[in-house]
Structure formats: structure tokens, C-alpha cells
Amino acid sequence: MRFLRRNTAESTEAAEDTDPRADDLTGASKGHTPAKGRPTPKRREAESRKRGPVPAPPRTTREAMRRSRGSKEQRKEIAAKRREIRTSQRQRMMAGDEKYLPARDRGPVKGYARDLVDSRRHLLGLFMPLAVVVFASLLAPSPTLQSYATLLCLVMLVAMIIEGVFNGRRIARLARAKFPKETISGLSIGWYSFIRATQLRKLRIPKPRVQPGDKVA
Secondary structure (H helix, E strand, C coil): CHHHHHHHHHHHHHHHHCCHHHHHHHHHHCCCCCCCCCCCCCHHHHHHHHHCCCCCCCCCHHHHHHHHHCCHHHHHHHHHHHHHHHHHHHHHHHCCCHHHCCHHHCCHHHHHHHHHHHCCCCHHHHHHHHHHHHHHHHHCCCHHHHHHHHHHHHHHHHHHHHHHHHHHHHHHHHHHHHCCCCCCCHHHHHHHHHHHHHCCHHHCCCCCCCCCCCCCC
């Protein structure tokens, strides 16, 4: 009987030594962290879960275009920004900023020619009002009035052409004297001055920097 009791006690101690739960308790007591039972999600998957489900692809071309344009509020905001940019660009162009001027108006020579034209009053400034007079004379019922209006317009046109030629030659001479290193074509600068002079002062682009009667150095 004692022999049996001893064997029983020894087997109980061996079972306690090999019990896996004892190992778990021992590991837990030592600060061991058990496994979560699932893999750690990747960063891309975690971000997609935060953003929500991915929308379905567009089924039609119209739907794709609508998505690309964004919401109504976004389109309004973009349109307002574009209007603001265009307004700012036009203001700078009217002020004579070289960066925003058309290619035909860029350069110090063109700026000097504009100042020379704007510093005087020209007969060419009546070109547009004269065109209105010609059109009105064609609608007049009196042949006599039409003949007088036609003669007046012809005389004015000849005077404008003569003034434009002399004015272009004068501006070309002054521009060559001020910018001796620049290659200045008399025909080009003369035609540019002619077109500038035919425009009404309020409609000139860019706006005049000098007043009539001012001296241009």
C-alpha cells in the first residue's frame, strides 16, 4: 500500500511539471504578450478603412465627366478663382506690365512709341467717329447730303493718311535716337503708331501713361 501511494504521488508531481497551462501561467507572469490570432493590417488597408468604401466606377461618360468636375460648390469656387485671376491679369495689362502685355506691345521701343502717340492729340483720333458719319450718310435720303458727306470723308481720310505718315517717320526717328542699339524698322513702328493714334484714347490698351501736352524724354 505504501508503494502504491508513493507511485501515485510521484505521477502527480510529474503531471504538474508537464502541464502546459503551467507554462502559460509562467509566461504570462513573466510579461509575455500572447498572439492576437490575426495578421497586422497594412497601412494602405488601414487608410482605406478610414476613408470609407471605394465608390463604384462610373457607368457612363456623362457620369465620369460630372465626377471629374466635382460638386456644384467646387465648380463655383473654381470659377470664382478663374475670374479673379483674369481680372488681375487684365488690370496688370492695362497698367502696362510687360509680363501681361501681348507680344505686339512688348519692349521699351513700343512703350516709347505709345508715349509719343499719347502725348499729342491727332486727327487720326477722329477715324472711328468718321466711320460712323459715313455710315449715317449712306442712310440719308438726300443725294446732296450724301455727296457732301462723301466729299468730307474723303478729305478727312487723305489728311489722316498724311498725318499718319509724318507721325510714323517722326516716331521712328526719335526711337532710333533713344535706342541706338535696337534694330528699329520704320515701317513697323510707323504702322504701330498709326493704329495706336486711330483708337479712341479711352479704348487704348494699355492705358496712356502720359497726358496730352506732356513731354516724353
